[in-house]
Amino acid sequence: MTMQGRDVFVGAVGMVPFAKYRDRTLEDLGREAVRAALRDAVIPRASIEEAFCGSGYGGPLVGQRVLRDLGMTGMPVTNVENACSSGATALREAATAIALGRCESALAFGIDKLTQFGGGTVPLETTDLEVSQGMVMPALYAMRARRYMQETGATAADLARVVVKSRGNAALNPYAQYRKPTTVKEVLGSKMIADPFTLFMCSPTADGAAAAVLGTEQKMREWGIAKPILIAASILQSGLYKTGYRDMAHSELGTRSARLAYEEAGVGPEDIDVAEVHDAFAIAELMYYEAFGFCAEGEGVRFLESGGSSIRGTTAVNPSGGLLSRGHPIGPTGVAQVCEMVWHLRGEAGARQVPGAKVALTHCSGGGIAGLDHGASTVHVLIA
Amino acid sequence: MSVAGTTVETTAGHWRIDADGPSLLGSQCPVCKKRAFPKREFCDSCGNETGMETVPLSRTGLLYSYTIVHIAPRGFTVPYTIGFIDLPEDVRILAQIESDKGLSIGDELELFVGPIQHEADGSSIDGYKFRKTGRR
Numbered sequence: 001m002t003m004q005g006r007d008v009f010v011g012a013v014g015m016v017p018f019a020k021y022r023d024r025t026l027e028d029l030g031r032e033a034v035r036a037a038l039r040d041a042v043i044p045r046a047s048i049e050e051a052f053c054g055s056g057y058g059g060p061l062v063g064q065r066v067l068r069d070l071g072m073t074g075m076p077v078t079n080v081e082n083a084c085s086s087g088a089t090a091l092r093e094a095a096t097a098i099a100l101g102r103c104e105s106a107l108a109f110g111i112d113k114l115t116q117f118g119g120g121t122v123p124l125e126t127t128d129l130e131v132s133q134g135m136v137m138p139a140l141y142a143m144r145a146r147r148y149m150q151e152t153g154a155t156a157a158d159l160a161r162v163v164v165k166s167r168g169n170a171a172l173n174p175y176a177q178y179r180k181p182t183t184v185k186e187v188l189g190s191k192m193i194a195d196p197f198t199l200f201m202c203s204p205t206a207d208g209a210a211a212a213v214l215g216t217e218q219k220m221r222e223w224g225i226a227k228p229i230l231i232a233a234s235i236l237q238s239g240l241y242k243t244g245y246r247d248m249a250h251s252e253l254g255t256r257s258a259r260l261a262y263e264e265a266g267v268g269p270e271d272i273d274v275a276e277v278h279d280a281f282a283i284a285e286l287m288y289y290e291a292f293g294f295c296a297e298g299e300g301v302r303f304l305e306s307g308g309s310s311i312r313g314t315t316a317v318n319p320s321g322g323l324l325s326r327g328h329p330i331g332p333t334g335v336a337q338v339c340e341m342v343w344h345l346r347g348e349a350g351a352r353q354v355p356g357a358k359v360a361l362t363h364c365s366g367g368g369i370a371g372l373d374h375g376a377s378t379v380h381v382l383i384a
Numbered sequence: 385m386s387v388a389g390t391t392v393e394t395t396a397g398h399w400r401i402d403a404d405g406p407s408l409l410g411s412q413c414p415v416c417k418k419r420a421f422p423k424r425e426f427c428d429s430c431g432n433e434t435g436m437e438t439v440p441l442s443r444t445g446l447l448y449s450y451t452i453v454h455i456a457p458r459g460f461t462v463p464y465t466i467g468f469i470d471l472p473e474d475v476r477i478l479a480q481i482e483s484d485k486g487l488s489i490g491d492e493l494e495l496f497v498g499p500i501q502h503e504a505d506g507s508s509i510d511g512y513k514f515r516k517t518g519r520r
Contacts, residue, residue: 244474
């Protein structure tokens with residue numbers, strides 16, 4: 001099983017290490033990522049037929065602003081906004097355009113520069129009634145966390161252990177923003193943001209860009225791609241609107257997206273060797289272990305502590321350091337996850353390589369909007 | 385603000401104060417009876433778009449979850465507590481909570497009106513808030 005239509009492969013990837021680039025422009029970061037992807041496999045610019053750019057805060061025509069100075073003009077350029085799922089949604093649009101036969105090759109990239117806001121929490125729409133009451137993203141996840149802790153007995157120290165694992169993996173990843181190993185004590189002692197979250201339990205303000213070149217099997221041969229990576233599933237869902245009771249200790253949206261992805265790819269959670277999931281805040285990783293079936297419901301903490309999600313565990317989760325440590329610039333995050341998985345599936349991930357990885361999964365959730373679990377959710381299954 | 389014997393309704397229309405105190409204004413669908421907050425002219429549940437009624441909602445509810453926010457956009461004074469309160473008519477409200485008595489999931493909370501934001505000149509903006517009733 002695979003996506004509807006023709007098989008689509010990722011042939012080349014590239015990204016800018018996530019960091020705070022106060023003295024570089026958004027367009028400059030984007031060009032570096034696109035050039036890195038084209039260089040990854042020596043793909044001629046002219047062979048790219050369409051481009052899709054995901055960005056949360058990049059503004060009008062962000063894709064064209066990046067591509068202009070690379071001389072990649074004239075082709076259809078589609079700009080995509082879907083909050084934290086922007087980049088992954090752009091990738092899905094690129095894959096779909098190829099699968100359904102509109103083009104043979106496409107560039108998908110994501111880009112954002114959050115340092116433009118100075119710092120603090122990402123801006124949300126003030127027309128949202130909950131935002132006008134003082135809702136911020138860390139608070140939304142903190143309330144999930146408190147409920148999850150009440151229902152499962154998880155503690156703040158357990159949340160800290162998610163961060164300790166994340167920093168440990170990021171220490172091995174040259175693309176990561178925070179690479180210094182940490183301890184439970186240091187995580188718990190960092191500045192309080194939204195009880196029970198301390199600063200280290202929140203993904204940091206970051207700038208960055210990431211790119212992937214997609215194409216048909218024939219394009220892979222034409223470009224001489226040694227190890228094309230099959231996109232076996234590409235799923236986009238949105239949150240269901242509930243004006244009343246909603247279970248916030250479990251991700252209905254994540255679980256639904258996972259089920260659809262497994263069905264499309266014809267694999268199950270037991271087949272996933274490595275995954276990059278949307279750990280925007282420490283609680284999210286525990287909830288997504290369960291939503292994706294890497295462990296049973298309510299067993300997230302036990303799975304973490306058993307080492308099941310470590311690089312050499314049964315399902316390695318966020319070997320890059322995830323959003324918590326690789327960083328989370330919003331737009332490029334979903335594409336960066338795909339870069340990371342492609343490197344693992346090719347066996348090129350260096351010190352953080354998940355041994356023998358053959359099947360990988362990426363997941364981006366997106367956005368705070370009153371009454372919805374989250375605005376958007378994207379899942380990709382990649383097979384070597 | 386509230387003057388005895390009169391009804392004060394906010395410009396946004398999300399709450400009002402009458403002789404019995406403040407209440408949130410939701411909508412009720414005349415077809416499927418579903419209630420919602422904030423009120424709307426289209427029933428998201430059954431699709432009905434006519435005759436949506438404005439109804440006052442229960443003044444008390446149960447705390448589903450909460451957090452104390454230490455980092456916030458301009459206009460809010462940190463730290464402040466926000467939480468989700470489930471009203472008996474299956475309506476969930478996100479609101480600031482007065483929490484000086486300590487809070488636990490499942491606490492019964494009651495509606496009141498108080499400052500939730502401030503203007504650049506320091507003057508406060510009132511809105512709907514919740515606090516503990518003391519019952520559980």
